[in-house]
Amino acid sequence: MIPRLLTPFPRQLLFIGLVLCLVGLLYLLTATGAGPGGWIRTDHFHRRLARVTDVDATDTSNPNLNYGLVVDCGSSGSRVFVYCWPRHNGNLHELLNIQQMRDQHRKPVVMKIKPGISELAKSPERASDYISPLLSFAAQHIPRSKHQETPLYILCTAGMRVLPESQQEAILEDLRTDIPVHFNFLFSDSHVEVISGKQEGVYAWIGINFVLGRFNHVENDEDAAVEQHVPDGGRPGTRVRQRTAGVLDMGGVSTQIAYEVPKSEEVAKNLLAEFNLGCDAHRTEHVYRVYVSTFLGFGGNAARQRYEKSLLRNASTRNRLLGQRVGETAETPVLDPCLPTDLQDEVGPSRLHLRGTGDFDRCRQILQPFLNRTNDTLTSLSGVYQPAIDYNRSQFYGFSEFYYCTEDVLRIGGTYNATEYARAAKASHQGPQ
Numbered sequence: 001m002i003p004r005l006l007t008p009f010p011r012q013l014l015f016i017g018l019v020l021c022l023v024g025l026l027y028l029l030t031a032t033g034a035g036p037g038g039w040i041r042t043d044h045f046h047r048r049l050a051r052v053t054d055v056d057a058t059d060t061s062n063p064n065l066n067y068g069l070v071v072d073c074g075s076s077g078s079r080v081f082v083y084c085w086p087r088h089n090g091n092l093h094e095l096l097n098i099q100q101m102r103d104q105h106r107k108p109v110v111m112k113i114k115p116g117i118s119e120l121a122k123s124p125e126r127a128s129d130y131i132s133p134l135l136s137f138a139a140q141h142i143p144r145s146k147h148q149e150t151p152l153y154i155l156c157t158a159g160m161r162v163l164p165e166s167q168q169e170a171i172l173e174d175l176r177t178d179i180p181v182h183f184n185f186l187f188s189d190s191h192v193e194v195i196s197g198k199q200e201g202v203y204a205w206i207g208i209n210f211v212l213g214r215f216n217h218v219e220n221d222e223d224a225a226v227e228q229h230v231p232d233g234g235r236p237g238t239r240v241r242q243r244t245a246g247v248l249d250m251g252g253v254s255t256q257i258a259y260e261v262p263k264s265e266e267v268a269k270n271l272l273a274e275f276n277l278g279c280d281a282h283r284t285e286h287v288y289r290v291y292v293s294t295f296l297g298f299g300g301n302a303a304r305q306r307y308e309k310s311l312l313r314n315a316s317t318r319n320r321l322l323g324q325r326v327g328e329t330a331e332t333p334v335l336d337p338c339l340p341t342d343l344q345d346e347v348g349p350s351r352l353h354l355r356g357t358g359d360f361d362r363c364r365q366i367l368q369p370f371l372n373r374t375n376d377t378l379t380s381l382s383g384v385y386q387p388a389i390d391y392n393r394s395q396f397y398g399f400s401e402f403y404y405c406t407e408d409v410l411r412i413g414g415t416y417n418a419t420e421y422a423r424a425a426k427a428s429h430q431g432p433q
Contacts, residue, residue, distance in 0.1 A: 058084055058101045058109075060143050067101070067142045067150040069185060071134055073117040075159030075252035075301070080134035082109040082141055092280045095215055101141060111137045117171060118159040124170035128178035135183050152185040154192040157200055158253035158299060168194050197294025201256035202273045204247045205290055208397050215277060217241045217285055241285065246394060250401035252301040257380070258292040259394070265387050267291055295381045300401040306370060308347040311336065315352055327352045338363040340429050358429035360422070 059065070068083045082101040088094075101109040111134055120126050131154065142150055154175060160168055175192050179185075195203075209215060217240070246259030261267060271293055278286030297306065315327045315334050327334040330344065330353050339345060339356025346353055372382040380386040398406075398416070407413030410424040 055099065055102055055106070057104050057106050060141075062086075065146075067146050068098075069135070069138050069142075069150060069152045071131060071152070071154040073154065073156040073160065075116045075118065075157065075299070077112050077114040078117055078131070078134060079110055079112045080138050082138050088279060092278065092283060093217060093285065095210070095277060095279070095286065098210070103141065109138070109141045116159040117156060118163055120171055121163050121167045124167065124174050127171045127174040128182070131175060131179070132182065135179070135185070139183065139185075147184040148186065150185050152179075152183070152187045152191060156192075156194045158197065158251055158296060160194045161197070161296065162253060197254050197256055197296065198270075198273065198292045200254075201247070201249065201258040201292040201294055202275075202290060204249045204256065204399060205244075205258040205292070206277070208247055209244045212245060214242045214244045215286065243393070243395075244288070246389075246396040247399065248396055248402055249399040251299045252401075253296065253299040254302070255295045255298040255381075256292065257386075258290055259389070259396070261289055261291045261387050263289060265291075267387060268385065271385065291387055293380060293384050293386065295384075298381060300405075303370065307338065307367065311354070312348045312350070312352055327354070329353060330355075337366065356429075360426040360429045363429070 064087050065084050066087070068085075069080060070083070071078055071080045083098055084101045085096050085098040088096055103109055113130070113133060117127065117130060120130060135152070139147065156168075156172075160171070172192050172194070176189050179187055179192075244260045246257070249256045249258075258273075261272075271291055273290045273292050274287065275290075276284070276287045278284075297303070311334060318324065319326055326332050333344065333353040333355035335357050336345070336354040337357050337359035339354060339358070341356055341358030343356040344354065345356075373379070374383045376383070378386060378388060403413060406416070406421065410421070410428055412420060412424050
């Protein structure tokens, strides 16, 4: 069954998709094939990005502008994004021109708060108070005369997905009840929900391809050299369109992968999303078929927590069998190859003491079983089916933790290179020499 949000209205799909792509506008890691069929063009990408980022302040006096709000409730915090777009030009070949709203200083209208909304699991009546500063901030930037027609969506991701359904619903119900009392945005019960990992992956895929201009079917576009043939409105023959990019998105709790697959590829319905982004439901030039898989527990924070639990179990078992007390004090720590050399940490309710040894190769060896991989080349994490990828003709963009790890920690953001990544990771693990 395709999730409800994947089949409705093109504007809603594009609008929400851009939200989960916003981080990608600022934090992009490109992994591409480098063979003869490879198609990375950094210059073209930067020109594309400039069209979205190098824009003037939004003219709020323009009566033809429409506005929209999305609150992205992640596992570590929540952000509100304000978008705007002019009326559609009537050309059925083109999509809405949705852009992020800019303030008078040309800065994106966005605000973040911490912690994540899932922290309110035991006090759901505070949910609307928690969200209120974000909505007040957005309301100040949108003309008051437009509030009533400005749609507001509140989307909660993996941090909420791990809560019991009763706690999820209590938080959502407080938002449904109180927000319409205090704000005049276009907001209905269906506008607030806990989205699935599948929806999250699809929205990220839509967002990055919209930003890259991959939905623009222009015959003379320089990207037309990368061709993909699709039915054109039911008429005989085919229409050329650009090849789309795939996405890898790692949050704090879950990880998603999404990329377009041909009709000849048989994929289980729970791993497939089909949708029409066009303005005419009868035309198929903007129909896309995307493989999407999500992995709960494989986000950056969740993965580290799983690893720490294994350290706790192993230390407890070893101490019991050998009569030792390793890890009980800082003087007798458990040696952790996945922490940088001599870095100390305490984990778990028993306050297990760790000290890093900075052994990258040993760390990778220990972590390998956590991926639950099989020897089948057509499976991904936990043995989930994954259609073959032609790496010489494919391009992927990594979001969130993929960027933070490479840029913030290793200082090697940009095009991904496995050899360079391993070298930098080893150096970071070993610490100053």
